[in-house]
Amino acid sequence: MSRIEKALAKAASERKVRKRGVLYKQESQKAWVTSKQISIDHSKVSKGIVTLLEPSSIHAEQFRNLRTHILSTGEDKSHRLFLITSSVKGEGKTTVAINLAISIAQSIEETVLLVDCDLRLPMVHTMLGLDVKDGLADYLSNDIEFSDLLYKTDIGKLTVLGAGNPPSNPSELIGSEKMETLLKEIKSRYDNRYIIIDSPPLLPITDSNILGSIVDSIILVVQAGQTPKDTVNQALSFIGDKADIMGILLNNVEKTSEGYYYKYDYSYPK
Numbered sequence: 113m114s115r116i117e118k119a120l121a122k123a124a125s126e127r128k129v130r131k132r133g134v135l136y137k138q139e140s141q142k143a144w145v146t147s148k149q150i151s152i153d154h155s156k157v158s159k160g161i162v163t164l165l166e167p168s169s170i171h172a173e174q175f176r177n178l179r180t181h182i183l184s185t186g187e188d189k190s191h192r193l194f195l196i197t198s199s200v201k202g203e204g205k206t207t208v209a210i211n212l213a214i215s216i217a218q219s220i221e222e223t224v225l226l227v228d229c230d231l232r233l234p235m236v237h238t239m240l241g242l243d244v245k246d247g248l249a250d251y252l253s254n255d256i257e258f259s260d261l262l263y264k265t266d267i268g269k270l271t272v273l274g275a276g277n278p279p280s281n282p283s284e285l286i287g288s289e290k291m292e293t294l295l296k297e298i299k300s301r302y303d304n305r306y307i308i309i310d311s312p313p314l315l316p317i318t319d320s321n322i323l324g325s326i327v328d329s330i331i332l333v334v335q336a337g338q339t340p341k342d343t344v345n346q347a348l349s350f351i352g353d354k355a356d357i358m359g360i361l362l363n364n365v366e367k368t369s370e371g372y373y374y375k376y377d378y379s380y381p382k
């Protein structure tokens with residue numbers, strides 16, 4: 113059994129334990145406090161980040177609808193750690209992860225940690241126009257204080273953890289015990305917060321499958337009208353019962369006379 117297969121099997125068995133409510137009942141630790149404050153320059157933010165750039169648009173409203181659903185399921189604290197992934201690349205994961213995190217952070221009470229777990233093609237900091245170099249990969253490969261990598265933004269109560277400097281062994285880092293421990297610790301230290309994780313696509317890369325069995329729930333982004341049904345089914349069976357799929361978000365781009373129209377639909381597989 114390879115290291116990655118072992119990690120998957122271990123995470124799957126622990127997931128069963130967690131479902132019985134045993135895991136995470138460790139002694140509650142204090143939340144990490146970061147002194148790093150960063151302000152977001154709207155002129156550098158990618159135009160797909162509608163919750164920030166066009167908050168009164170219908171597109172931003174669609175994210176608020178998804179937020180309402182997430183906040184209602186997150187009340188009991190067992191559904192607060194979400195992985196945003198997709199079958200193949202370019203379906204809109206990062207756009208959705210950022211918009212969702214901002215949308216939750218814009219609500220009065222909720223604090224959010226947005227984590228970029230796409231160590232191969234990190235785009236969270238670029239799409240937010242942030243000049244942040246160090247991040248998750250540096251924490252996983254070196255002895256670095258975790259709180260030094262967290263950036264508190266000026267968007268509501270949104271903190272960002274970037275992917276960090278590109279490592280040569282991304283799958284090993286994501287499948288490492290240090291990563292698993294970190295996610296559990298994040299969840300226990302941030303038990304009153306929402307954690308949104310951006311990740312690579314499921315089918316070509318194993319990382320999201322590993323992460324999927326550690327998080328509370330997965331939101332699968334599907335590019336409507338583009339991604340073949342068989343590909344989506346393949347991704348769903350790849351996840352299998354190792355993880356909980358909260359829903360499928362159909363990311364669609366409709367061309368209208370005024371230009372491109374963002375449309376997000378949310379559906380539930382069960």
Ligand SMILES: Nc1ncnc2c1ncn2[C@@H]1O[C@H](COP(=O)(O)OP(=O)(O)OP(=O)(O)O)[C@@H](O)[C@H]1O
Nearest residue numbers: 160201202203204205206207313363364365374375
């Ligand atoms: N609904 C949408 N309408 C128009 N453009 C979109 C929409 N969603 C995403 N995009 C654009 O499509 C491109 C890919 O989106 P994004 O980077 O979010 O996808 P991804 O799934 O994270 O990609 P990757 O697999 O490379 O990480 C980006 O340029 C983004 O701005």
Ligand SMILES: [Mg+2]
Nearest residue numbers: 205206230235
């Ligand atoms: Mg991405």
